Amino acid sequence: xxxxxxxxxxxxxxxxxxxxxxxxxxGELSENNLKFRERNVQPPKKSRERNQSIIVTxxxxxxxxxxxxxxxxxxxK
Numbered sequence: 001x002x003x004x005x006x007x008x009x010x011x012x013x014x015x016x017x018x019x020x021x022x023x024x025x026x027g028e029l030s031e032n033n034l035k036f037r038e039r040n041v042q043p044p045k046k047s048r049e050r051n052q053s054i055i056v057t058x059x060x061x062x063x064x065x066x067x068x069x070x071x072x073x074x075x076x077k
Contacts, residue, residue, distance in 0.1 A: 003074050005055050006066040015057040019071045022051040022063060 001013045051063040053071055064071065 003071065005053075005062075005071060006064040009062070009064070011055060011057055013075060015059065016075065017056040017058060019068045019075070020054040020056070021068050022054055 002010045003013055003016065004010055051065060053064040053066060053068045055062055055064055055071070
């Protein structure tokens with residue numbers, strides 16, 4: 001089954017690892033942001049739309065304007 005994650009993106013449900021709140025995951029002082037910096041990896045950049053979720057798959061990490069609760073509900077259908 002596929003999940004529409006916004007921004008014309010679709011993720012195969014088997015590839016999905018996690019859906020996280022953008023503000024908790026990429027906040028300026030969050031522990032995850034510090035881990036990104038330690039590994040010299042840039043966290044997902046903000047787009048024109050207000051990001052609400054971080055989608056982690058086995059291939060990539062990207063942001064979504066759709067709330068984590070909505071995406072989680074879509075994944076259960």
